[in-house]
Structures are given as C-alpha cells and as structure tokens.
Amino acid sequence: MKVPEPKSCPDCRSQRRWGFRNQDTLYKRKCDFSGDTMISLYSQDKPYKVYKEEIWWSDKWDPMDYGRDYDFNRPFFEQFNELLLDVPRRGMHQDGTNENCEYITFGVGNKNCYMMFASFYCEDILYGTWCGMSKDCVDCRSCMNCEIMYESYSCTKCYNCIHCYTCENCQDCLFMDDCRNCKKCIGCKGLRNKELYIYNKKATKEEYEELKSQLLKRDLAEEEKKFNKWKLQFPNVHLEMQNCEDCTGEYINNAKNCHFCYNMVLGAEDCKYCQIAGWQGKDMWDCTTTGKECELMYEMHATLTSQNCAFCSFCRFCSDTYYCDCISNLKNCFGCSGISHKQYCILNKQYTKEEYEELLPRIIAHMTETGEYGEFFPLSISPFAYNETQAQYYFKLNKEEALEKGFKWIDEHQVQKGFTGDSCSCIDCNKAFRITSQEKRFHEKIGVKPPTQCIDCRRKRRAKLVKLQTIYDRTCDKCNKEIKTSFAPDRPEIVYCKPCYQESLIN
Template sequence: MKIIMEKICVRTGEKFTISDFEKSYLEERGIPLPDVSPAWRTREQYANRNEGNMFERICDKTKKTIISSYRPDAPFPVYSNEAWYSEEYDGLAYGRDYDFSRTFFEQFHDLLKTVPRPSRQGINMENSPYVHLGANVKSCFLTFVSWDSEDCYYGFRVFKCRNCVDCTEITECELCYECVDCGSCYNVRWGYHSFNSRDSAMLYMCRNCTDCFGCVGLEHKKYCIWNVEYSKEEYEQKIKEMNLGSRKSIEELQKKFWELVKEKGLNYSTITNSEDCTGTYIDHSAHCKNSIFIKESNNILNGYHVRASRDTFDVAGVAKCELVYRSSSMVSTYDSQFGCMNQNNLHAIYCNNIYGGGEYLFGCVGFSRKQNYCILNKQYTKEEYHELLPRIKKHMESTGEWGQFFPLSMADFPYVDTIAQQHFPISSDEEAKRLGVYWLGKKAFTTTETAISIPDTIDQVDESICDQVLQDAETHRAYKLQKKELAFYKQMGIPVPVYSFNTRNDRRSKILFQI
C-alpha cells in the first residue's frame, strides 16, 4: 500500500492519509473516499461489538426467559436463537418499499427497530447460554469471541482450548488460569506472552519451559525459580515453601514477579512470521497496516481481530472475508460494505444480522435464511434490483449518506456495553449527547449487603459459597461463583478471586495492551 493523499477528519480535525489500495477499491465501487479518520472509523466498528455483557431478558416471541447480548430494554424485538432460526420466522415479512422522500438512514433505522434479532451471535454453542460471538463451543460460560473450545469460563478470544479460566487471547491451551497471549500451554497459571510451556506459574515471554516459576524471557528451561535453575528436588521444596494456595502469598509473589519483568526490560515483538506489517499481535500475515489481532491474513488496513481474510479494511471481528469495507462482525463474506453481524454473504451493502447466505442485498436486517436481491427486506427480481439500486445510491449521494457508516445512534448496542467504551471511553451523558451515540450510562449491579469474608485458601471454601453474592474488592460490583468454576479452583489449588469477572478482564486487557 502506498500513501497518495492526506485528508482532515470532519469529526476530530486530525489529519489522516489515503492509500492507493483504498482509492482504487472505493473508486471501483463508486464509494467516496472517507471523510473521517481511521480512529473514528475504528470507533464506529467497536461501537457495534459487545464482547463482555450478557443479560437476562424475555424472548419477544416465546415470552420465555433467555440470556442475550441485548439488554431487556433494547429498542427492537429479540428472539431466542431457536425461535429466530425456526421456520416460523421470516425476515421478508418486514419488507417495505424504498421511500425517496426520506433519507436512507431514517428508513433503515425504522427497519432496525422493527425486525427481531437473535439473542446471541454464534453457531454450535452447546450447553453455553452465556457465550456470545462463539462457534463450536461446549459447556463454556461468559466466554466471548471464542471457538472450538470446551469447559472454558470467563474467556476472551479463546481458541481450541479446554478447561481454561480467566484467559485472554489464548490458543490450544488446557488447564490454564489467568493467561494472556499464550499458546500450546498446559497447566500454566499467570502466563503472559508464553508458549509451549507446562506445569508452571508466573511466566513472561517464556517458551518451551516446564516446571518454572516467576521466570522472564527463558527458553527450553526446567526447574527454574526467578530465572535461577535448581535440581528437581530443590525446585519442589522451594515451591512448597511459597504456599501458592494462599491469596496473600500469591499477591506478594506477583509484586516480585512484575518487578522482575520490569527489571529485564524485554521488548516483546507482537508481529511474528509476517511481512510488511504494522500494528500489534499480527501472526502469519502480510501487508497488514495499523491493525491488531491479525492471523493468516493479507492486505488488511485498520483491522481489529481479523482471521484468514484478505483485501479488507476498516473492520472489526472478521474471518474468512475478502473485499470487505467498514464493517463489524463479518464471517465468510465477499465484496460487502457497511455491514454488521453478517455471515456467508456476497455483495451485501448496509446490512445487519444477515445469516444463512445470500447475495445482492441492500439495507436489509434480520435474515436467518438465504435471500437474494432484496432491498429493505423486500424481494425483487434480479433485473428490478439492479435497476433500483443505482437510483437509491444517487439519492443517498444527494443526502450525503452514501459512503457513510451507520450513525453511532443506530448501533446495535449501547455504547457502554461495547469495546468502544474500553478504547474510546465516554465519561458523561453530555459527551455522549455531543457525539450522538446510543449511550445508556452504565449501572452496574452492586450489593449493599455486608460482603462475606472470602477465605485466603481454597481448602477453606465449600460449595455453599456459590449461593452467596460476593462483592468486588475494588468496584463493589456484585458477582457470584459457578459450581464448575469452584471445582476448577479446587483442582488447581487456586484461591477464590476477590474481584468480579469484569474487573479481572479489565486487568488482563491492560496487560494485553501495554505492549
């Protein structure tokens, strides 16, 4: 990609550049060059990604209680996944004519508020009602953007893993706890940027290590503590003396561990096996610029969490996509623009929650089965579609809408429930109003009851604690333990956490993004 021009963002006033690839792609499709910066475009995509909140609500079809990524007061109907994918539901029933006396976004917003959405996004989520943006997962709980995993709790971007708790960005791991950016690890606790290691704790940038504790930057080592090698017998005795079953002891050891990390001053490379790339956490990719969490992809610009994709830019959460632009949460999609939550589509523009395949769709919402040649959920013949679409584009050009992403006020989720709040935080109702976002200021459930005293060691805890409402030691937010979660802690000899799922995730995120 070659930079060919500079522009000024109409929202922030900052300068940004346009590449030859962007210009060629957009000109070919008759889309104007963006007038907002990459950072603003990223914010737009992030504002449509809920990666950490689930709610109990009523299914608007069956009237039964369900778990959903959408709040109970969402401004549109929400169906259980079973009801939404059933033969009774038909997105075409909400079709309407295009009204040239109104703006496109006005009409699309009306459609958004009318058409039901599935309660959660994902496929093959067995016994995992609290999983969102998942695929092929079994018996997982509060795990997001994860697939091919089983018995994982409180995870983010967990791939091909088993029996892992409180982990972020891990692949092919088992029996791991509080790990960040790790791969092919077994029985590792508090591991960071470490790979192919086992039976260890508090590792940072370690590879192929076994039976190590508090180590930084080691490779192919065994029986090491604080980067010092011991005999097997010496190692085991010293580990016993550390009392790793005590929360108080662990907290003191972690202070020493992070001091060692700082002392070593290692520069962790987040771009591996890649060519001509800029950004962080890029692996086996080429020509990816200003991107993060990219795997096996080529020619990606301004991408977040992109896998097995190519020639795609300004996207968040896409896999197996090609020629996709300014879109969020897309899978197996080709030559599509301005979309959210779409899968297996070709030539889809300004569409939301389109599944089951389909091609040549414009301004459509909520298809659970394959549909072709539709505009605002109304079916047309191939000839009618291609005759009407240019007229709509011309109308949108006259209103200044063509080439713009959905306004933040039309996002699927309240801003505070999305990763936009994590990366581009809003602190007040006034700021939210100024930016025009779908806001709903966060009101976390807290407990006013006297918090129970959580024992220092796991052997002092029995299953009755799962019936208690616990209080986050930092935020006072209420949280509870799951029985399978408690069983994991007992198996691993780990004390019960005194922080809620949200606080624990925030702490891991800070470690992940401090690179």
C-alpha cells in the same frame, strides 16, 4: 470497490464498528416471540424485538414481512434504523453448535462453558474471551490450544500454567511473560527452552516446589502486580509478529502486506486497519472480527466467508452485499436486516434483478448527496449503549462524553442483570459476585485460592495487558534505530527492535 474516501480517521472508524458489538454484558429478559425467559445481550428495556436463538433461526417468522420501499425524501440511516427496530434480533449470537453453553456469546462448537465470549471449539472454559480449541481454563483471554490455564493471556499450546502472558509451549509455569518451550519455571521473562528457572535464574526442583507452594497460598492478583513491576527491567520486542512479510501491527502471524492491523491470526494478505481478523482473509480494509476466507471487504464487522461486501455487521456467506445487518447467504442485497438465502433485496423487500439494478444506483446517488454513502452505520443507531460495547473497551468515554457525541448510555441502576446466588463481595468495587461450583472445582484442582475480585474487575485487569490499537514512532532503547511499536513513548517499558530483542533472550 467504488466507495468514497473515508471522512474520519482509522481510530474513529474502528470505534464506530466496535460500538455495534456488545460482547459480554448479559441480561435476563423475555423472548418477544414465546415469552420465555432467556439470557440475552439486550436488556428488557431495549426497544428492539429479541428472539431466542432457536426461534430466530427457525421458519416460525419471516424477516421479509418487514420489507418496505426506499424513501428518497429521507436519509438512508434513518430508514435503516426503523428497520432495525422492527426486525427481530438474535438474543445471544450463537449458531446452534454449542452444548450446555447458555451464558456464552459469539460461540461456535463449544461444550460446558460459562460466561465465555467470542470463542470456538472450547470445553469447560469459564470467563474466557477470544479463546480457541482449549480445555479446562478459567479467566483467560486469547489462549489457543491450551489446557488447565488460569488467569493467562495470549498463550498457545500451554499446559497447567497460572498468570502467564504471551507464552508458547510452556508447562507447569507461574507468572511468565514471553517465554517459549519452558517447563516448571516461575516469575520469568524472555526465556527460551528452559526448565526449573525462578526469576530468570536456574533453580532446583525443591526451590521450585517450595516457591510454588507459597505463591498458591497468596493473593495471586497482588503477586501479579509484583511480577509486572519486576519485569520492567527487561526489554520488550517492539511488535509481536511471527512469520510475517512487510507488516506493521501487533499480534500478527503468517501474514503478508498487512499494516496497522491487530490480532491477525491464521494468515492474512493485503489488509489494513483491521482488528481481530485474518483466517486466510485477503484485501480487507477497516474490518473488525472479520475473516475466514473473506476477500474484498471494507468497513465490515463480524463477518466470515464473504466476498465483495462493505458496511455490514454480522454477515456470513455473502457476496456483493452492502449496508446490511445480521444476514447470511445473501447475494446482491442492500440495506437489509435478518434475512438469509436471498438476492436482489433492498430494505427487506424483494426485487427482480432488473428492478434491483435500476434502483440501487439511485439509492447510492441519494446517499452520496446526504453524505451517508461510504460511511459505516453511525453509533447513534447502534442497538446498544456505548458502555455496553467493545468500543468502551478500546475507546473509553465517560457518560457526559458519550452523550455529547450522540451515543447511548446505560446507568447500572437502570437495569438489573439477571444473575442471582451471589455469595462474595468484590474487594475493588464492592459488587456481589458468584463463584460457581464448576469454578470451585477448578480452583481446588490447581490449588489456588478463590478470587477476591468480581468477574468485571478481573476482566478489566486482564484488559490492561492488551496493547491498544495504536502504533507509535520511537527509537530502540538499545541501538537507537527508529522503530514502530504499540508501546507509547511515555510508557515505562524498555522497548527493543527485533534484532536487539533476539540478542537479549535467555536461550
């Protein structure tokens, strides 16, 4: 792709991309076009113009009105930051295919969902993240093709399960970890094709019903702590991969030649240092939430169905495009924001093909001299405070550390979030939080007590289940074979290589 070698390590590059993604910190603010109140990813005090989604996508304004000449006497990132401050931004990053989903971000084809983030084709989901094609689930993360799920993570094709993790084709289960094709089981790990098991031992139907009844009356968050402690006696596979060839990473399926990648789903090939990507993507390096038939991608964030692009954020249906933000259907564009269905544009200014091809090499040479070319946008020009973004989730910093690095920070007392009707106090942080009527109906339906933690504390608790984006060298705890794993050497879990782990499963 004719770009320089990166100047920073893979983690720092990932941190930089995540720092441009506020996914789940929402506010009430005014639309800067209509003046109407809206739910937005941008707090009212942000210096950006923010439009409601339907206005942003309409022809009521023209992003080309903000076009400008390139100034060879100033750094590119300085000029691009000024463009970001001028061009209106999308309030919630929805694409118009959602129904009754005002409080969701990065959603496609969803219906009747609330406080759900980065999910697609879901219905009646509350407080979900990275879910797909699922229905009637609450407080779940990375659940695909699931129904009636509560407080579960990384499950596929499961039904009526509570506090289940990395399970597939399970039904009527509670507190399960890495189980497949199981039914009416409680507190198990590493089961395959079992029914009526309790703590990895055969049980009667009456014992199952009695224990389930008792658990549903208790504080499930406390029961989760007990289960997590109990399962430490059982081994874990060093890497979660299925149908992969020559791959290293975590939660990868149907991939080939992908290394140091995380959450690569639905097929990927020849990728490296990617996170939450795939979807038939090929030749992608340093890409975050990128895929769906993308090819030749480098240092990209939030991209789909594009080819030969680099250093872009929120890019779809583009080709031969570099250093752009919030764009769609572009070809041969550089340094643009908010434009669509264009080609041969630089800083939102239209050029002829000949003008573009004469000017672009000069800009690249200038950026090479300033040390900017080949680097993703610096976090200093992110529209969000560091602690509003997913970077804080994967690379946690305190206020002093963030400010020292030149990142933005927002104190909670600075901005009042736009949610009222709070009726409960969180037992962990004492913040008030609301239990919606839809949430109450779900709790009654599955027979659980209302949560005692606020939304944020529940989300943080689930986040601890996610293995972070680091691969370590260690040895199998059974055969001493050298392995690569996302379990740090100082963690308490038992870790096996795949052959040893397969032998340990209860079939």
